[in-house]
Amino acid sequence: MSFNHWKCVKSQISFQERFIRVRKDDLLSPAGDVTDYVYLEDVSPGTVIILPISEDLQIPLIKQYRYPIQSIQYNLPGGMMDDGESPLEAAKRELREETGIIATDWKQAGAYHPMSSHHTRTAYFFIAKGLSFTQKELDPYEDIDVEWMSADKAIEHILRHEFNDLELSYAILYAKAQGYLDGEGV
Amino acid sequence: MSFNHWKCVKSQISFQERFIRVRKDDLLSPAGDVTDYVYLEDVSPGTVIILPISEDLQIPLIKQYRYPIQSIQYNLPGGMMDDGESPLEAAKRELREETGIIATDWKQAGAYHPMSSHHTRTAYFFIAKGLSFTQKELDPYEDIDVEWMSADKAIEHILRHEFNDLELSYAILYAKAQGYLDGEGV
Numbered sequence: 001m002s003f004n005h006w007k008c009v010k011s012q013i014s015f016q017e018r019f020i021r022v023r024k025d026d027l028l029s030p031a032g033d034v035t036d037y038v039y040l041e042d043v044s045p046g047t048v049i050i051l052p053i054s055e056d057l058q059i060p061l062i063k064q065y066r067y068p069i070q071s072i073q074y075n076l077p078g079g080m081m082d083d084g085e086s087p088l089e090a091a092k093r094e095l096r097e098e099t100g101i102i103a104t105d106w107k108q109a110g111a112y113h114p115m116s117s118h119h120t121r122t123a124y125f126f127i128a129k130g131l132s133f134t135q136k137e138l139d140p141y142e143d144i145d146v147e148w149m150s151a152d153k154a155i156e157h158i159l160r161h162e163f164n165d166l167e168l169s170y171a172i173l174y175a176k177a178q179g180y181l182d183g184e185g186v
Numbered sequence: 187m188s189f190n191h192w193k194c195v196k197s198q199i200s201f202q203e204r205f206i207r208v209r210k211d212d213l214l215s216p217a218g219d220v221t222d223y224v225y226l227e228d229v230s231p232g233t234v235i236i237l238p239i240s241e242d243l244q245i246p247l248i249k250q251y252r253y254p255i256q257s258i259q260y261n262l263p264g265g266m267m268d269d270g271e272s273p274l275e276a277a278k279r280e281l282r283e284e285t286g287i288i289a290t291d292w293k294q295a296g297a298y299h300p301m302s303s304h305h306t307r308t309a310y311f312f313i314a315k316g317l318s319f320t321q322k323e324l325d326p327y328e329d330i331d332v333e334w335m336s337a338d339k340a341i342e343h344i345l346r347h348e349f350n351d352l353e354l355s356y357a358i359l360y361a362k363a364q365g366y367l368d369g370e371g372v
Contacts, residue, residue, distance in 0.1 A: 002330070004251035004258070015201040018224040019304055020208055022201060025253075038204040039254040040226075065190035066302040067211075068225040072190070073302055110344070112352040114300055116252040116259055118205055123352070144188070158296070159364055166298040166309070166356055173359035178345055 003037060005030050019043050039118045044080035046122040048091040051076055051109065051171040052101055054131050057151045057181055059172070060099050064144040074147075075165050077101075087111075087124035095128060097137040099146050104130030109174050114166075125171055127180055151181045189223060191216050205229050225304045230266035232308040234277040237262055237295065237357040238287055240317050243337045243367055245358070246285050250330040260333075261351050263287075273297075273310035281314060283323045285332050290316030295360050300352075311357055313366055337367045 006027040015022040023041040028034055052060055062075045077098045081090040088106060095101050109125035138144070149157075155176060158169045175181050192213040201208040209227040214220055238246055248261045263284045267276040274292060281287050295311035324330070335343075341362060344355045361367050 002251040003253045014203065015208060017200065017208070017210065018222075020224050020226065022203070022206055022208070024203065036204075037253050038206050040206065041254075065188040066299070067189045067223050068227075068304060068306045069299045069302045069308075073299065075302075108347065110347040110355065111350060112355070113252070113255045113259065113350050114352050115305075116255045116261075116351065118254060119301075120254045122255075155363065158360070161294065161296040164297060164299050165302065166300050166352055169296065169298070170352055170356040170359065173356065173363055174344070177341065177359055177362065 003027055006035075013041070014038065016043075040115075040120065042119070042121045045083060045085070046081045046087065046090075046124060047078060048081060048087050048094055049076050049078040049123055049125050049167045049171060050091050050095045050128050051126070051175055052095060052099070052103060052128040052131055053151065053175065053180060054148075055129075058148045059151055059154055060101065060146045060148050061154070061168070062098060062144050063147050073165055074163055074168060076168050076171055078167070081124075088126065091124070091126045091128070096134065098144060100134050100136040101128070102132050102134055103128035104132075107180070109171060109178075112170075123167065125167075125174070127171075127175055127178075129180075151176070155181075189213055192221075199227070200224065202229075226301075226306065228305070228307045231269060231271070232267045232273065232276075232310060233264060234267060234273050234280055234310050234312065235262050235264040235353045235357060236277050236281045236312050236314050237361055238281060238285070238289060238314040238317055239337065239361065239366060240334075241315075244334045245337055245340055246287065246332045246334050247340070247354070248284060248330050249333050259351055260349055260354060262354050262357055264353070267310075274312065277310070277312045277314070282320065284330060286320050286322040287314070288318050288320055289314035290318075293366075295357060295364075298356075309353065311353075311360070313357075313361055313364075315366075337362070341367075 010026040014024040079094040107127045196212040200210040265280040293313045
């Protein structure tokens, strides 16, 4: 169902715990039918995903255990925006905190609504070049490894279906298609 | 937090309504700390996403209103797997139901865990070629338009950030990188 002509007559939070907030809207159709739509509401203003690319086309991948899928996954740096932060400010903060990297050249790589059938989330993608290094600032218990991988090798992994993080695979293929992996600056 | 060395001592469904099921696990660390992890559990065995490509490199995009983001979005055909269905069987069924398309040539395009920090979901991607046409079988109230677009134009939209569905953009860039948009068969 699409519900573009339905009117929301009541909206309430049905569940909220940790990072999961469920909203339920009661909807009224032009013909007078009534139903409800149950969906996730982001607890933050959005998320940011950063693809950092070094001068010699190496990418710092985050390797971390993901509890819901009970396995280790390669991801890109990223995380939730804080209230009042712009996507770019959040991207700079998350990159520094998770990897200790500071980047001088930033370029947008699209904004996406993952799982738009049942989630309000917006994810903002960035390419970061001009990398230099400072100290990581991990949260207590945050247990992530950074593994540098050449862009060429990462693309091989994607084409062989050896990655399983959609955001990582998208960002690298986007950077390739946009020409950011041809050795030129952003 | 990663929790790869934590032991689940209790697991329960905290909330379930429509397509949203929230699970909460109580976790015990090797050091004796206790916490909980709240996450979404897929209500289906997984989802499938299909990128159909015609002989003249046209792609049937689904144009539909997405209630949680209050806007119309371009998507690929796809949907939830039924119990007992393989990903390929589900992909064939969803493609036929949503677009009336039958395809003879199927190729895997990876399996992904979207939002693995708080979702158990697996999404299986397929490229479909050798297209022929039968009747659509939309669910009641299902209100989707199919709009054919050339692969070249779709890639232009991606590079200009004019699409906002990550699965659509990934699949098209994957097909391009894999050589499936060079006019050859799968």
